[in-house]
Amino acid sequence: MDWFTAPDYWLSRLVFQRALAGLYLVAFLTAALQFRALLGERGMLPIPRYTARIPFRRAPSLFQLHYSDRFFAACAWAGCAVSAALLAGADSLLPLWSGILLWLVPWALYLSIVNVGQTWYAFGWESLLLEVGFLAAFLGNDEVAPPIVVLFLLRWILFRVEFGAGLIKMRGDACWRKLTCLYYHHETQPMPGPLSWFFHHLPQPLHRVEVAANHFTQLVVPVLLFTPQPVASAAAALMIVTQLWLVLSGNFSWLNWITIVLALSALRFPTTAPSVPSAPLWYEVLVLAVAALLLCLSYHPVTNMISRRQVMNRSFDPLHLVNTYGAFGSVSRIRHEVVVEGTLDDLPREDSEWREYEFKGKPGDPRHWPRQFAPYHLRLDWLMWFAALSPAYAGEWFGGLVERLLENDRATLKLLRRSPFPPDTPPRYIRARLFHYRYTTWRELRETGACWERVYVREWLPPTRLAYAADRM
Known part of the structure; x- marks a missing residue:
C-alpha cells in the first residue's frame, strides 16, 4: 500500500535510529556508573524500600520482581550492549519482527530503571527517551520503507516538546514575556557549561533577541512540521540550530540532544531511496494499532498543554508512552x-x-x-x-x-x-x-x-x- 510508507525518508530513519541508540547508550552508562550510591541496596533511596510500598501496576519494572545490586548492574550493562548493537546497525541484519523486538529491549530495560528511579529519575528527558524509544521500535528496518504514520507521530512528539515548552514560558515567569529571562538564566541554570560564563556576558539586547527567537521557534515553528516539504525540513533544521545553541550554553543532560534526534526524523535528505518490498500486512496492522493507542493516550497531555494550569514534565501512564513536557517556566534571579x-x-x-x-x-x-x-x-x-x-x-x-x-x-x-x-x-x-x-x-x-x-x-x-x-x- 503506497500510502503506508515514505521511501524518501529511509536515510532520515537511519540517522534517527543510530542517534537514538547513541542516547540510549549514554543513558544506560549513566545508570550503570551511578546507581549503587543513589538507588542500590545501600543507596540514598534504595530500590527495595521503594518497591516494598509501590505496587507493580503503578510502576511496572523488572525490579519489582527481583532486586539486587548485581541484577541492576546486569540490566544496565545489558542495556549498554544492546544500545551499542543498535548503534552499529544490528537491527538491519535481522528480520523485521526481530528488529522490532530488539528495539523494545532497551525500552523495557530503561522503563524498569525509570519506574524505580524516584527523585533521581524525575526529569522530563527520562520520559521523553522512553516515549521516543517505544515509537522507534515500529519504524522498521531495511526490509521496509519508513511508515508515514510513525514519522507523523515522531513529529507529534517534537511538536509537544517544543510547543509545550513555549506555552509554559508564556504562562509562567513574566520575564519571558518581557524578554529579560536570559539576563539571569545562564548564571542560575542547574549546571552551567564551559561557555555559560560567556553567554551570560553577552549584551542585554542580544539576550532579548535570544528570548524572542526562542518564542518563535517554540510557538510558531512547530506548526510548520506538519506542512509539505521543504517547509517541514526547514522547520526541523531551525529547531536543530536552536537546540545546538542550548547545547553550547549549558549542561542539560540529553534533553537538547533527543530533541535534535527527533528533528532529524523530520528532515528529508536529498538522496535516492533504495528499492524495498511492500510492507507485510501484519506490520501495517501492528503500526496502525500502535498509532491508534498513542493517539488515544494523547488526550491527557493535550488537555494539560492547552490548560491555563499547565504542568510540565508529567507522565499520564505508567509505561510513559505519551507524556507532557516543558522546562524553565520560571527563572531564578540569584x-x-x-x-x-x-x-x-x-x-x-x-x-x-x-x-x-x-x-x-x-x-x-x-x-x-x-x-x-x-x-x-x-x-x-x-x-x-x-x-x-x-x-x-x-x-x-x-x-x-x-x-x-x-x-x-x-x-x-x-x-x-x-x-x-x-x-x-x-x-x-x-x-x-x-x-x-x-x-x-x-x-x-x-x-x-x-x-x-x-x-x-x-x-x-x-x-x-x-x-x-x-x-x-
Missing part, C-alpha cells in the same frame, strides 16, 4: 549553592578546620571552570541545585548523602570530583552552608582567574555526626 564540608575534629569548634567536598558539575571552588558533561547526566549534582532552592527538595536523600560521606562510602565518593579526606580517615562531622554565587566580571576574571564570586548566606545543615546523620533532614 544563584544559591549548598557547599558540603567535613572536619576531623572530635568536637566542632569555631576554629575547626572544615574541608570542602568538590562536585563534578555543580559550582564549588570559584576558580574551577565548569566542564561539559551533557549528554551524560550527573544526577547528584542536579539534585544539589534543587537542594539550594529549598531544603524540602532534599528531604528524601540528603540525610543519606551525609551519612555516606561520614562513612567515606566508596560508591558515593565516586560521584564527587574530590573528597578532602583519605579513604581510611572519614570525617567526624559534616555540615552544609548556603552561598550566593554570581559570575565574575571580565575585570574580576582577569585579576583573580575566578569565574565565580561567592558570599556566605547562612547555615544550611548544622554540624552532624554519624549517629544522627539520617535523622537531621
Whole structure:
C-alpha cells in the first residue's frame, strides 16, 4: 500500500535510529556508573524500600520482581550492549519482527530503571527517551520503507516538546514575556557549561533577541512540521540550530540532544531511496494499532498543554508512552549553592578546620571552570541545585548523602570530583552552608582567574555526626 510508507525518508530513519541508540547508550552508562550510591541496596533511596510500598501496576519494572545490586548492574550493562548493537546497525541484519523486538529491549530495560528511579529519575528527558524509544521500535528496518504514520507521530512528539515548552514560558515567569529571562538564566541554570560564563556576558539586547527567537521557534515553528516539504525540513533544521545553541550554553543532560534526534526524523535528505518490498500486512496492522493507542493516550497531555494550569514534565501512564513536557517556566534571579564540608575534629569548634567536598558539575571552588558533561547526566549534582532552592527538595536523600560521606562510602565518593579526606580517615562531622554565587566580571576574571564570586548566606545543615546523620533532614 503506497500510502503506508515514505521511501524518501529511509536515510532520515537511519540517522534517527543510530542517534537514538547513541542516547540510549549514554543513558544506560549513566545508570550503570551511578546507581549503587543513589538507588542500590545501600543507596540514598534504595530500590527495595521503594518497591516494598509501590505496587507493580503503578510502576511496572523488572525490579519489582527481583532486586539486587548485581541484577541492576546486569540490566544496565545489558542495556549498554544492546544500545551499542543498535548503534552499529544490528537491527538491519535481522528480520523485521526481530528488529522490532530488539528495539523494545532497551525500552523495557530503561522503563524498569525509570519506574524505580524516584527523585533521581524525575526529569522530563527520562520520559521523553522512553516515549521516543517505544515509537522507534515500529519504524522498521531495511526490509521496509519508513511508515508515514510513525514519522507523523515522531513529529507529534517534537511538536509537544517544543510547543509545550513555549506555552509554559508564556504562562509562567513574566520575564519571558518581557524578554529579560536570559539576563539571569545562564548564571542560575542547574549546571552551567564551559561557555555559560560567556553567554551570560553577552549584551542585554542580544539576550532579548535570544528570548524572542526562542518564542518563535517554540510557538510558531512547530506548526510548520506538519506542512509539505521543504517547509517541514526547514522547520526541523531551525529547531536543530536552536537546540545546538542550548547545547553550547549549558549542561542539560540529553534533553537538547533527543530533541535534535527527533528533528532529524523530520528532515528529508536529498538522496535516492533504495528499492524495498511492500510492507507485510501484519506490520501495517501492528503500526496502525500502535498509532491508534498513542493517539488515544494523547488526550491527557493535550488537555494539560492547552490548560491555563499547565504542568510540565508529567507522565499520564505508567509505561510513559505519551507524556507532557516543558522546562524553565520560571527563572531564578540569584544563584544559591549548598557547599558540603567535613572536619576531623572530635568536637566542632569555631576554629575547626572544615574541608570542602568538590562536585563534578555543580559550582564549588570559584576558580574551577565548569566542564561539559551533557549528554551524560550527573544526577547528584542536579539534585544539589534543587537542594539550594529549598531544603524540602532534599528531604528524601540528603540525610543519606551525609551519612555516606561520614562513612567515606566508596560508591558515593565516586560521584564527587574530590573528597578532602583519605579513604581510611572519614570525617567526624559534616555540615552544609548556603552561598550566593554570581559570575565574575571580565575585570574580576582577569585579576583573580575566578569565574565565580561567592558570599556566605547562612547555615544550611548544622554540624552532624554519624549517629544522627539520617535523622537531621
